[in-house]
Amino acid sequence: MQRFLNNPDDLVDETVAGFVKAHRDLVHLLPENPRVVVSNVAPKAGRVGIVTGGGSGHEPAFIGYTGRNMVDAVAVGEVFSSPTAKSFADAVRAANGGAGVAVLYGNYAGDNMNVKMAARTVAKEGIEVATVVANDDVCSAPLAEREKRRGVAGEIFMWKIGGAKAATGASLAEVQAAAQKAIDACRSVGVGLGPCTLPAVGHPNFSIAPGTMEVGIGHHGEPGARVEPLRTANDVADDMLKIVMDDHALPAGTEVAVLVSGLGATPVNELYVLYDRIESGLAGMGMKVHRALVGNYFTSLEMVGATLTVMALDDELKALLDMDCASPAL
Amino acid sequence: MTSIPNAGQAAIIEDIAAAIVANKAWLSEIDGKIGDGDHGSNMAKGFGRAAERIHGRDITLDGAMLILSEILMDEIGGSMGPLYGLMFEDMAGAIAGLAEIDAETFSRMLNAGLQGVQGVGNAQVGDKTLIDTLVPAVQAFDAARSEGFGPALRAMMTAAEQGRDSTIDLVARIGRSSRLGERSRGVLDAGATSCCLILTSLGTSVLQRLP
Numbered sequence: 001m002q003r004f005l006n007n008p009d010d011l012v013d014e015t016v017a018g019f020v021k022a023h024r025d026l027v028h029l030l031p032e033n034p035r036v037v038v039s040n041v042a043p044k045a046g047r048v049g050i051v052t053g054g055g056s057g058h059e060p061a062f063i064g065y066t067g068r069n070m071v072d073a074v075a076v077g078e079v080f081s082s083p084t085a086k087s088f089a090d091a092v093r094a095a096n097g098g099a100g101v102a103v104l105y106g107n108y109a110g111d112n113m114n115v116k117m118a119a120r121t122v123a124k125e126g127i128e129v130a131t132v133v134a135n136d137d138v139c140s141a142p143l144a145e146r147e148k149r150r151g152v153a154g155e156i157f158m159w160k161i162g163g164a165k166a167a168t169g170a171s172l173a174e175v176q177a178a179a180q181k182a183i184d185a186c187r188s189v190g191v192g193l194g195p196c197t198l199p200a201v202g203h204p205n206f207s208i209a210p211g212t213m214e215v216g217i218g219h220h221g222e223p224g225a226r227v228e229p230l231r232t233a234n235d236v237a238d239d240m241l242k243i244v245m246d247d248h249a250l251p252a253g254t255e256v257a258v259l260v261s262g263l264g265a266t267p268v269n270e271l272y273v274l275y276d277r278i279e280s281g282l283a284g285m286g287m288k289v290h291r292a293l294v295g296n297y298f299t300s301l302e303m304v305g306a307t308l309t310v311m312a313l314d315d316e317l318k319a320l321l322d323m324d325c326a327s328p329a330l
Numbered sequence: 331m332t333s334i335p336n337a338g339q340a341a342i343i344e345d346i347a348a349a350i351v352a353n354k355a356w357l358s359e360i361d362g363k364i365g366d367g368d369h370g371s372n373m374a375k376g377f378g379r380a381a382e383r384i385h386g387r388d389i390t391l392d393g394a395m396l397i398l399s400e401i402l403m404d405e406i407g408g409s410m411g412p413l414y415g416l417m418f419e420d421m422a423g424a425i426a427g428l429a430e431i432d433a434e435t436f437s438r439m440l441n442a443g444l445q446g447v448q449g450v451g452n453a454q455v456g457d458k459t460l461i462d463t464l465v466p467a468v469q470a471f472d473a474a475r476s477e478g479f480g481p482a483l484r485a486m487m488t489a490a491e492q493g494r495d496s497t498i499d500l501v502a503r504i505g506r507s508s509r510l511g512e513r514s515r516g517v518l519d520a521g522a523t524s525c526c527l528i529l530t531s532l533g534t535s536v537l538q539r540l541p
Contacts, residue, residue: 009375055408077407080366084407109505110409113450117403117412201358201367220366223510 001197001302008199012056016076019063023328026067033090035076035083037063039327042072042095048166048175049073049095051103052159053088054111055080057198058219060329061298065156067327070163071104075114079198079301080220082110088118092127100128100172104162104179106151107135130176134158136186136309138247139216139225152219153261153298153309154186157321160330164320178320185312187244191236192217192224194265194304215239219263219300219307233270237277240308245285250312252286257321259309260292264299266306271295274306282310290318297329332479333432334539336425339391340384342535343398347381349531350374350524357527361520364507369410369520376406376414391431392422409505410521412450413460414528420446433479436536440468440486451504458500458507458514460521463493467529480540487533494518494526 006014016037020029030036043049053075054062062074072095075083083091092101103119105111112133119129134151141148162179170178192214195204206221208214213236216224231239250256260275262268275294282289290313298307313321350357351374358370380398389397395418403415424442425431431439444464453459455466470489474482497519502508507519 078372079368081368081372081408082411084404084411086404087407109451110407110412113409113412114407117416117450198366198368200371201362203362203367205362205365205367223513 003199005199011199012076012078015056015059016063019059019328026326026328027063030073030090030094033087035087036091036094037066037074037076038091038094039066039068039070039072041068043097044072045097046099047097047169048099048172049092049097049101050159050163050166050175051075051088051091051095051101052105052155053077053083053091053115054106054108055082057196057301058299060296061156064329065159065327067325069167069323069325070327070330071159077110079200082108082114085114085117085121088114089121092118092122092129093125096122096127100130102162102166102172102175102179103129103131104155104158105131105133106155107133107147107149108151128172130172132158132162132176132179132183134183136183136188137218138187138189138243140218140222143247150218150222151183152188152190153259153307154183154188154311156259156293156297156330157186157257157309157311158183160325161317161320163325164323167323178316182311182317185317186309187248188307188309189215189240189243190217190219190224190263190305190307191215191240192221192263192303192305193230195221196264196301196303198301213305216243217305219298221300221303233273234277237274238281240274241278241281244308244310248310248312250287253288255288255290255313255318256282257291257311257313258282258289258293259297259307259311260294261297261307261309262295262299263303263305263307264296265302265304268295271306274308278308291321293330332540333430334536336390336392336428336431338388340387340389340394342391342532343384343394344381345535346528346531347377347398349527350377351381353524353527357520357524360518360523363517364502364510364514365520369524372406372408372410373524376402376411379405392426395419395422409451410524413447413521416446416450417443433475433482436479436482437472437475440471444468453504456500457504458497458502458519458522459504460519460525462497462500462519463490463522463525463529466490466493480537483533483537487530490526490529494522497522
């Protein structure tokens with residue numbers, strides 16, 4: 001695979017540098033820490049701050065969701081590697097408007113450790129931190145062990161809901177509860193058709209044999225539930241929807257938000273092919289799609305594949321989802 | 331009692347860094363089998379930077395460990411940043427202010443480092459992590475302490491290697507490779523391997539400095 005690269009070691013810094021140039025109307029870099037992207041309207045005095053962070057290589061996640069009524073500050077890690085505790089702490093400081101900060105992130109060992117350490121650091125400075133850990137990836141652990149599941153594209157809904165709730169002037173506990181409710185209402189699944197390569201490593205970090213697909217694959221190529229022959233788009237869409245909805249067990253008539261994200265190297269038109277079938281499938285189950293997002297919202301370098309996220313909505317989530325926001329990716 | 335001075339020991343940490351940098355490709359290769367394949371490059375980046383910053387400086391062992399710790403925690407991140415960062419921070423804390431480091435204070439240092447790792451991570455022996463190297467190595471040092479500093483260091487190094495090799499037959503139960511289940515069996519754990527490099531380099535350097 002041919003790539004646009006200078007020195008692979010500089011990839012993250014160059015990504016972030018280009019990102020803040022392209023979106024200078026919305027975001028900037030924290031002067032004292034170039035691994036923290038901050039919304040131009042943060043911090044807001046008296047409002048709860050929203051922070052996230054994660055490894056690079058998932059663009060537009062995580063940095064792309066920084067902005068008005070969204071995430072206030074994002075800690076940026078190396079490719080597929082957690083940001084430092086220092087960057088998480090600096091992001092919290094940058095987002096702190098005096099009403100506490102909600103750190104909304106994905107369930108990965110490194111992020112758990114670094115967020116924990118950052119929370120300890122800023123607590124000493126008097127900043128109150130609440131955390132919500134996303135665990136929407138159905139195939140990464142059984143439902144009974146949901147706390148072990150990874151966080152994937154459902155994080156976008158969690159950030160949207162958390163950011164909107166903070167914008168209403170809600171307390172830290174209320175923002176945390178809304179973000180928790182959002183991720184609890186999300187179920188996701190990924191299907192991989194081709195692997196990805198960490199530029200600094202130079203060869204694919206897992207393999208998917210030609211003619212096969214990995215159902216349930218994670219955002220870093222973590223193995224899924226099963227490897228099987230690649231089927232038609234409609235069959236794959238049906239399978240993804242079944243995995244998500246079997247885990248969800250929603251009553252007919254439920255309103256849902258749907259996110260179909262490419263993993264980096266899947267043409268966007270194929271995502272719409274999947275979505276066409278998914279929405280028909282949802283309708284067949286009696287679900288009403290309130291909002292759909294289709295595109296490259298949360299990628300994994302140049303992995304070929306897609307994720308499906310379905311969030312069940314109630315009146316509160318619907319109103320928060322519909323609130324106006326402005327970030328580079330949403 | 332046999333001991334080494336605490337002062338002027340930057341080279342011990344430089345040696346550890348050199349061992350990590352020299353094994354960068356190997357560590358990445360091991361990691362690539364059940365992980366991202368970036369363990370070698372991330373570790374080499376952190377330890378290499380530390381070596382540059384302490385090179386030629388007249389500092390104590392704990393001073394050098396603190397510089398390494400800060401770089402790992404503030405500049406590297408991932409899982410290894412906090413784990414090794416806290417290990418070296420707590421090791422440094424245990425020997426700070428000491429003029430000499432003997433078997434007893436070295437033991438305190440090792441145990442503090444172990445507690446630092448366990449305080450932030452949740453791994454137990456058998457989970458296929460660096461804990462599988464660190465726990466038996468610390469235990470072996472303590473068990474052999476009555477025989478003297480030198481024999482205890484050698485026991486530590488032997489146990490570290492055995493601990494590293496024990497991870498081959500283990501199924502990962504924590505961290506990213508745990509998602510692989512049975513597919514993680516049959517290969518070394520990258521963290522256990524880098525931990526063994528750290529402990530064997532540390533042991534070798536201290537042995538060379540014993541009177």
